[in-house]
Structures are given as C-alpha cells and as structure tokens.
Amino acid sequence: MKTQGQAPLWEALLNYRRQRMSSWHTPGHKDGAYTWPEWREFLGPALPLDQTEVPGLDNLARPTGAIAAAQERAARFYGAARTFFLVNGASVGLIAVILATCRPGDEVLLPRYAHRAVFNALILSGARPVYLETPWLEAPGLPLGVPPANLAVALQEHPGARLLLLVHPTYEGIVPRTGELVNLAHDRGLPVLVDAAHGAHFGLDPALPPSPLDLGADYVVQSTHKTMGALTQAAMLHLREEAPAAGVAAALNLLQTTSPSYILMASLDLARLLAEEQGRRDWGRAVARAMMARERLAQAGLPPLAPAAVTGPAASGLDVTRLVLPTAALGSAGHAVAAALRRAGQEAELAGGDYILFIITPGDGEEKIEALLAALLSLPRPAGPPAGVVVSGKKLAPPAGIPEVALTPREAWLAPHRELPLKEAAGKIAAELIAPCPPGIALAVPGEVLTPAILDRLQAVRGPAGRVLVMDG
Numbered sequence: 001m002k003t004q005g006q007a008p009l010w011e012a013l014l015n016y017r018r019q020r021m022s023s024w025h026t027p028g029h030k031d032g033a034y035t036w037p038e039w040r041e042f043l044g045p046a047l048p049l050d051q052t053e054v055p056g057l058d059n060l061a062r063p064t065g066a067i068a069a070a071q072e073r074a075a076r077f078y079g080a081a082r083t084f085f086l087v088n089g090a091s092v093g094l095i096a097v098i099l100a101t102c103r104p105g106d107e108v109l110l111p112r113y114a115h116r117a118v119f120n121a122l123i124l125s126g127a128r129p130v131y132l133e134t135p136w137l138e139a140p141g142l143p144l145g146v147p148p149a150n151l152a153v154a155l156q157e158h159p160g161a162r163l164l165l166l167v168h169p170t171y172e173g174i175v176p177r178t179g180e181l182v183n184l185a186h187d188r189g190l191p192v193l194v195d196a197a198h199g200a201h202f203g204l205d206p207a208l209p210p211s212p213l214d215l216g217a218d219y220v221v222q223s224t225h226k227t228m229g230a231l232t233q234a235a236m237l238h239l240r241e242e243a244p245a246a247g248v249a250a251a252l253n254l255l256q257t258t259s260p261s262y263i264l265m266a267s268l269d270l271a272r273l274l275a276e277e278q279g280r281r282d283w284g285r286a287v288a289r290a291m292m293a294r295e296r297l298a299q300a301g302l303p304p305l306a307p308a309a310v311t312g313p314a315a316s317g318l319d320v321t322r323l324v325l326p327t328a329a330l331g332s333a334g335h336a337v338a339a340a341l342r343r344a345g346q347e348a349e350l351a352g353g354d355y356i357l358f359i360i361t362p363g364d365g366e367e368k369i370e371a372l373l374a375a376l377l378s379l380p381r382p383a384g385p386p387a388g389v390v391v392s393g394k395k396l397a398p399p400a401g402i403p404e405v406a407l408t409p410r411e412a413w414l415a416p417h418r419e420l421p422l423k424e425a426a427g428k429i430a431a432e433l434i435a436p437c438p439p440g441i442a443l444a445v446p447g448e449v450l451t452p453a454i455l456d457r458l459q460a461v462r463g464p465a466g467r468v469l470v471m472d473g
C-alpha cells in the first residue's frame, strides 16, 4: 500500500532516502554502515531512515515543514486545535502540560492513582497535589474513577486550583464519568488534562469509550504506541484550543531531546494514517474478537471484568478490549497464572495480585486469540467453589485513605534526606517517589507523611529489610 500526500513526514523521509545523499552528519552509524553486523542484518533497510534535521525533514522543536504537516493531520483526525508529537511517551506530555500550566504552590486536583509521570511533574513544577477521593472495586482490587460529587466538593474547597487531572481510562480500561467531570471543572474555569495513555483508540468504534477530546478535555495525552501501532515511546499530546500552544511547546522543548528519532515520529504519522484509513473497520474487528473471547471465558466459568461491574457513580464504563481476568476462579494469584501462561507461550500485559490483564488490538487475529483461550481454559482449576485467593505482596490494595501532604513533592525532593528502615519511618515525610511498575501507582509520594498503612504496603514491595528515603528531622 503506497501513501500519496497522506503521510507527510513518512513521505519526506522516503524522498530524502531516495536522494542518496552522502552523510557527513549525525547519526554516526552513517545509514547503518557502522553498526554491529547482526543488528544491521536485522534492521536492514530501516537504518537509513534513522535521520537527523537535514533540509526537508523539518525540526520537532520548531516545526514548519513535514513534521508540522504531520502534526496538523493528526490534530484534524483527533479533533484537536493542535497536536504535538512526543518521543518520550505520554509521560513527557503529562509533564509538559503541568509545567506549562502550574507554578510552585499551585494546586492540582487529581486521583491518587495517577501515573508516576504526574508525580514527576509535580516534583519538577512545584505544584501541590490535592487528592480526589476515589472508590475501589473490591475484587479484583482496582481503582475506579472520581465520582463527580467528590470533585464538586473539592472545587468548592479549592477555588484557586489550577488544573484537574483525570485518567481516562485506567490501565485496566476503566473510564471515569469524564464528561460530567469536565463540565464541573469548566463551570469553575478550571482546565482539564486527561491522561488517555491507554485510550488512543477510543471513539473508533461505538462499543469503545468516547475520546476525551469529544468530551471537552483541554489537554489530552495518548500513548499512540500502546494500542495504535506506533513504535514504543511514540505518543501524542492534543490541545482543544490553540491558546496554550506556545507555553506547551516551550515546556516540551525544555524536556525533550534535541535529537528526536525520525523513525518514532514517522511511526506516529503512519499510525494516524492507518487509523484514518481503516481504524473503524480494524477496531470493529478487535471489539468483536474481544467480545467473543469474553463470552467464551464467561461460559467456561472465568468471566472477565464486565462493564456493568464498574459502571456507576465513579465510572461510566470499560474498554471491552482490555480483558481483566480475576484469577480467584483459578485458585491462584495473578502472577502465578501469568507464570503458567508464560510456560504455554502466552505473555500477559500485567499480573496483579488477584487478576491478570490482556490487551487486544487489531494486531491480534482470531487464531492468536484462540491460542490464548486454549491456554487459559487448560489451566488447572481448584475442585469445588473457588476459595479466597491468598495473594502475595503484589496485591494492589486500596490506599489507606488520602495521605497527609506535609510539603509539596518538590520541597520534599529538594530537602536534605536520609534512608531509614521501613520499621523506623512512621510519621516521617517521604522524600522519594515509590511507584512500582506495573501498574505504576504511587505507594509513597515525596512530601507526604508515611503512615503505618503506607509503610505496610511498602514492606510488601521492598520486603521486611526494606528502606525508604525520608526528609531529615
């Protein structure tokens, strides 16, 4: 399939390649000539596409040519006023928006289960977290969204807040009541940043949740690499309006490399083209296959988490292409099931304490899904009704309430600190971010008071001899 005037950056890269210019510039591998032979053999024709800012290939920091055109096409497709290509994942987009919108001491409203990149942004910007109460699903133990009623209270208590951050969807595909939350925030003039790292495909099929841009979000960050066929690290940041673009561009230039990979950027251009050309058909098929897998598993007594189980005051639905399989019926913890599946050649996305997660995209054909189902259905089951699963340290327990924020994450990060055994750290102020990945949910954030409940969770991860960085004093 050829592209003609449809993928500006990809086409510019191919045109440049055709000119066969003699390279006296970076990268030093010189079109692949100076690389490990096996590597060269493997990547072959892709290596000359690893280019730099030569004439005709534009410049990500100040785009006016092929990159600008590719970003404009992405913006049009996603319904944004402006789109930025990112070469350090959704992470850099989240950090850039927070740096562009918040100053030291400014309040950001957010759920405590936000990704670690958000806490990194708080450390860099000096902003102060204000946590929104979020209920958790009991089994499997997963965070739900922010109930609009809780946001309404927080908006009243924090009238000067600068930004609302929402996660749409969570890693496991749970979608908050984003439309209502955005309206509440906008009524107070508060801009909304949506972490849609896992939702770049939303809106491409009626069975999928809506795109947060369609729900009025001001800033939307998507990991195009997670579901849309772009290469790992390649992501996008969309702005609903043009006005904040200069500030966001300046923040991105503060954070991103001056040598962005053209292979990554071209993969964004082509992921957008693929979605535009056939995304609806492809995602329709992916949804149908996911529904088939859900039905088969349910019939076999292994029902995946269903949209009805999460929909309510805190969540508006679930991405059906995320298969969250509670492992209680298998009598095992999630990581034990993941290990058994690995022996059958099946690699899951994530193993939680009491569930396992599989991601289905258009890249998963029927045969491949059948093989996964066969592996799952051949796992041994305990006799009789499922007993409660004894879960080891990996269980993602709900946080013990909202932690006390004694200092901003930045103040705690910069203050003198020392390492203490976990046993001696109760009442001290955390000086490090502890957010084991996956799923990357923070167990401790710099600036918050370490309670026995938080320390228990840290001990489950770091062991009884574990230590933690705390502020001096």
Ligand SMILES: Cc1ncc(COP(=O)(O)O)c(C=O)c1O
Binding pocket: 088, 089, 090, 091, 092, 115, 117, 167, 169, 170, 171, 195, 197, 198, 223, 233, 235, 439, 440
């Ligand atoms: C909810 C959420 N937000 C943001 C990110 C960061 O995305 P990226 O890896 O593209 O930087 C992740 C990564 O897993 C995530 O799960």
